Amino acid sequence: MITAIKGTQDILPADVGRWQRVERVARSVCERYGYAEIRTPVIEREELFAKGTGETTDIVQKEMYAFTDKGGERVTLRPEATPSMVRAFVQHALEQELPFAKLYSLGPMFRYERPQKGRYRQFHQLDVEAFGVTDPALDGEVIEMAATFVAELGIEAVELVINSVGCAECRPGFSAALLEALGEQVDSLCGDCRRRAKTNPLRIFDCKVPADQPIIEALPRTEDYLCEPCRTHFDAVKQHLDAYGLLYRVSHRLVRGLDYYTRTTFEVLGSALGTQNAMLGGGRYDQLVKQLGGPDRPGIGFAAGLERLALALPGEAAGTAPVDAFVVAFGNASWPAARLLARDLRHAGLRVLIDYEDRSSKSQMKRANRSGARRVLLLGEDELANNQVTVKEMETGQQQTVARDQVTATLLQVARTD
RNA sequence: GUGAGUGUAGCUCAAUGGUAGAGCGCCGGACUGUGGCUCCGGAUGUUGCGGGUUCAAUCCCCGUCACUCACCCCA
Secondary structure (H helix, E strand, O other), rough: OOOOOOOOOOOHHHHHHHHHHHHHHHHHHHHHHHEOOOOOOEEEEEEEEEEOOOOOOOHHHHHEEEEOOOOHHHHHHHHOOHHHHHHHHHHHHHHHHHOOEEEEEEEEEEOOOEEOEEOOOEEEEEEEEEEEEEEEOHHHHHHHHHHHHHHOOOOOOOOEEEOOOOOOHHHHHHHHHHHHHHHHHHHOHHHHHHHHHHHHHHHHOOOOOOOHHHHHHOOHHHOOOOOOOHHHHHHHHHHHHHHHOOOOOOOOOOOOOOOOOEEEEEEEEEOEEEEEOOOEEEEEOHHHHHHOOOOOOOEEEEEEEEHHHHOOOOOOOOOOOOOOOOEOOHHHHHHHHHHHHHHHHHHHHEEEEOOOOOOOHHHHHHHHHHHHHEEEEEEOOOOOOOOOEEEEOOOOEEEEEEHHHHHHHHHHHHHEEE
């Protein structure tokens, strides 16, 4: 048997309803906040993520589906969307085209990781990016929008966490301060932390090893090392969130694993997701556009994991649309007329099923029942002779005969009241 | 890349060192042109794969693969 490859999954008809709901709400929220949809390729030059996401990140170092194509290009399936969005923004000079460069996109991402609950090799994200505005009012609006998105999905028991990781001015000083405060204690930290100390000291705050916690809690905090502009910005962001009445927690340990973040970072955490509890995360990236060869424009955005949202979605997902009618042919002679009847109803906009292979009438009725069809249209020798169709309501079992040329109108009428 | 757990019918799961069952589902019939309920009948497994121990392995051992969960990291 040929199976789907590790970390990819089929979304079966029974689950598609949940996905359609997530996507519908995502589009609705984005459009209302003034974002325009954009669709970028799932394959890009490897260089885009090396420069954008960052050489030191795990994503780039060990998680990319990268290969050399037949033309000798180094390419990769995208592990995240932000660099693609920035590339498209720069490549098409969208700042000139759009009144507000606010873009959103839905689609699959690829990371070569060991799958577990809420984490897959092919997963899907809603990606939201806004360019060209430094005003903390935008940070507030983006975070408020993210919270609204989750709320409109009906997902409760979530927590909004924010932080500021500083900028190119103040972060180097903070990293140095961290290392200095650590001193020789580095050697007593876990192996991951010793590695982090070398590559990106900020990420020591991600550590969950119990033995390391006392040391980590005693370390200096970002808020004590923010430069004046960053501090002012962060304070303003919090004021905007307060004004919206949003509940949030400031966590100096929210540092995130991507290199390009500056100032504001945030996540929405959910329960019932396993340990992969971030439903969405994002932040500001004021150097990224320039770094990727574009103009000096700030940016801010977030990515939401659709699998994780679908997982957290409450209630039963609505299944596929109900069948309006199931056409049953009694006796082999009535199949041609039955097929024309089905066609006419379909052309009229009704959802209609009909069987094949000359199955017995009983078998057809069983299938009609199983299909969930509201009613069955019976067509046999008697009906053919009288130019009629028998309409049977499945719920009540009541039947009535209707003239063949009145069937479509009758069905359209009753289907409206279902 | 690391660790743990689990692999038996389409699905959910039983069973025993002597080559497997149930429920649900599926197909047909009772009811020659009428579903659901009921009753009757039927089909489907190389017990993940390979090797070892044994007279005999689905069961015990080893390997391998797959899945799940967790670590790293992230959505």
